[in-house]
Amino acid sequence: MPLISWCGITLSMNREEMTDKVVATIEEKTGTKLDEWVKRVRAAKLTKHKEILDFFKEKHGLSYGYANTLAHAVRDVIEGVKSDNALVEEQYSGKEALKPIYKEVLKAVKKFGRDVEIAPKKTYVSLRRKKQFAIVQPSTKTRMDIGLILKGKDTTERLEEGSRWNAMCTHRVRMADKSEVNPELIEWLKEAYENAA
Secondary structure, rough: OEEEEEEEEEEEOOHHHHHHHHHHHHHHHHHHOOHHHHHHHHHHOOOHHHHHHHHHHHHHOOHHHHHHHHHHHHHHHHHOOOHHHHHHHHHHOOHHHHHHHHHHHHHHHHHOOOEEEEEEOOOEEEEOOOEEEEEEEEEEOOOOOEEEOOOOOOOOOOOOEOOOOOOOOOEEEOOHHHHOHHHHHHHHHHHHHHHHO
């Protein structure tokens, strides 16, 4: 995985993960979600990157690093980089055998509450509440990875340490069949969801 440098810190994550992490931090610090930032930029009729960046810095007091990353994320949404369905279809192209696992995970997670947000990215789907609590990623043709944010939770043979796999997650569960979306996995997902309140 490439090393990304941001604000003088070198991190082992890809650019998309980095943007997601920064946007999540901005949402947490400001209480304003990405879709609200998009509405504000549209209302201000801003289209150019520098205009949006300056708007975030001057009107909302964000530092350059946060404003710049958020401006990129907002422009991606406004320009309709790719629809959610298109992103998911691309993820499972050549990995169609894993799609039933994805569907089973979503079916389980949607039962947790109406506040579950399903946010497809380029290589994975982010599961969010007030903040991200899990990711679903078809990593190979035969393996699905579920990344969980369960700070302080002990690992087990199945619930592996996950931060080396993805810096945003504390744990990872590897899966190859939808039957593995069992009560144990659902309980871990529910715990991560509850912690994201």
